[in-house]
Amino acid sequence: MLMGVAVIAVLLLVGIVVNRVVSNSYETVLTSQQQQRLDDAAVTLADRLARPVGLARAQALVVRVANALGGEIRVIGIDGTTLAAFGRPPDGDRTHYETPIELDGEVVATLEADLPARAGDRGFLPLFNVTLAVAGLVSVLGIVFVSTSIAGRLTRPLRDVAVAARRLEAGESSARATGGDDRESTELAEAFNAMADRLERSEMLRRRAASDIAHDLATPATVLESQLQAMIDGVVPTDTAGLEAARSAAAALGGVVADIDDLARAEAAPLQARPAAVDLSVAVPEIALALDGLRRDRSARLDVIVPPGTVAWADPGHLARALRNVVANALTHSPVGGIVTVTAERVGGVVRIHIADQGPGIAPDDVAHVFERFYRADASRATDPMTGRPTGLGLGLTIARELLSASGGRIAVERTGPDGTTFVLEVPAAGG
Structure with a gap:
């Protein structure tokens, strides 16, 4: 709306400026034309005054010029006497012209004229002003129409998002925005959704x-x-x-x-990690031993393959808790008699720990959410294959992610399928 008002104001200002420029230009052209006609008349008068009956013929010419220009025309002799005259001074503003009448190079008289200052305005300028006003009105209407159309198109997606937001606030969790045709409104709708x-x-x-x-x-x-x-x-x-x-x-x-x-x-607050060298060839077997009771309950096999000298740089307590959570998760989701394998290796400046189970796998739609708090995957993964009961709150992997992140590490699902899932934990290697 404000933009439309600004555009209309600019159009009005432009119209005023154009009117003034055209009026001044037209007046200049008109004055030049009148001066040229008087100059031509002066040449003709000089020729007629040179003849025996020149004064009478000069009077006839003065009458024609006065009728054509619409003012008073006079021929003044060099002694100041009026040799010929016709017409009457115009009312209102007038323009005075003087043109010498020369004969054989000598000034024999002066042609004077008092003409209306804006004689041509009665025709051209009023028509021009009407045309300019009509064009301005059409432009304003066009701008109003276009701006209203554009504003509607731009605000429609915003109104749609606002309606969806109110529905969402009212408890309608399925409320979504549809967006518009342009990239910005589409991105807004996608972000809202x-x-x-x-x-x-x-x-x-x-x-x-x-x-x-x-x-x-x-x-x-x-x-x-x-x-x-x-x-x-x-x-x-x-x-x-x-x-x-x-x-x-x-x-x-x-x-x-x-x-x-x-x-x-x-x-609630960033965990304070105290990194130190952790020999995984010692730490991982200790974790396996601590989970031996769970392993026996599952009748599972827990294989640990960690080469000597595989040393990570992480908070020992955080790393041990994270490993214990992930290994316990693998044992819980393994079938009776299943095998869980824990391997570790150094790759460049990091140590990678792979924990593989033989459980039912994770559905593709659930992979991105397994590290969210309280998240449990589909029924096959969310229930204990041995007891059929829920596997717990779904906090173990979330806590493992937070603990590893505090030491500059990360955890991800490397592979999943009907034959099992493999998690990979990465932590900095000791010595860089």
Whole structure:
């Protein structure tokens, strides 16, 4: 709207300037033409005054010139007497002309004229002004039409995004913007839709997380309560085995709380890593030994292949926790009797650790999200193949990513398929 008003103002200013320029130019041309006609008349008068009856013929010429130019024409002799005259002085502004009448090189009289200052305005300039006004009006209407059309085309995608945003705010998670034909509105719609997708996924994860947390807390809490109640009632003897069962349930409960706390700490502020040399030929077997109970529960085989001297530069505690999470994830998703293989090698300035399982693989649509908190893949990957129960909160890989990132490392899905998944962890190598 403001641009349209500015354009109209510019057009009005241009019209005024054009009118003034044309008026002045036309007046100059008109004055020049009148002066030329008077000069021509002066030459003719000189010829007629030289003849015996020249004064009468001069008077007739003066009459014709006065009628043609619309003012007063006079022939003044050298003694100041009026030799011939016709017409009357024009009303209003006038222009005075004087042209000498020469005969044989001598001035014998002067042709004087008082003509209307803007005699031609009565014809050309009014018509020009009307034409200019019509052209300006057409231009203004055209600009209004074009600007309205362009504004509508430009604002339509914005209105579409605004409507989609209000629908999204009202809780309609499927609301999306369609965008427009130009690149900018398309990018705006795509950015909005990507944000809406993230919000929808976050809401889905939040709801799933609430359910999973409740389940993962309730299960060990129920076991612990039942075990203790059984001891109180004397159904189960209060012996080492009974206490161990209660302790195991309490440990499971504490593990869930610890995972949530670890993730909250990792995302609340950057982790403070204290890098040091970590000999993976020693650290990885220790992690395998710590997970031997889980391995035995799965009836799985855990192969570790790490050449001596494979040394990483990372926070020892962070790296050990990340490896433990990923290896435990691989064991959990392996079938009964499956094989999990952990290998490590130095490649240039980094150490690559590959952890491969023989699980059901990860769906292509889930690969990009496996490191998001509380995310669990499709049913085949989200349930324990041994028990058929959910595999947990989905925090292990998220925590591993945060821990590795603090030491300048990363984690990614290198390969996945129906015959298993391979994760690759990269950390800086000691000595660069």
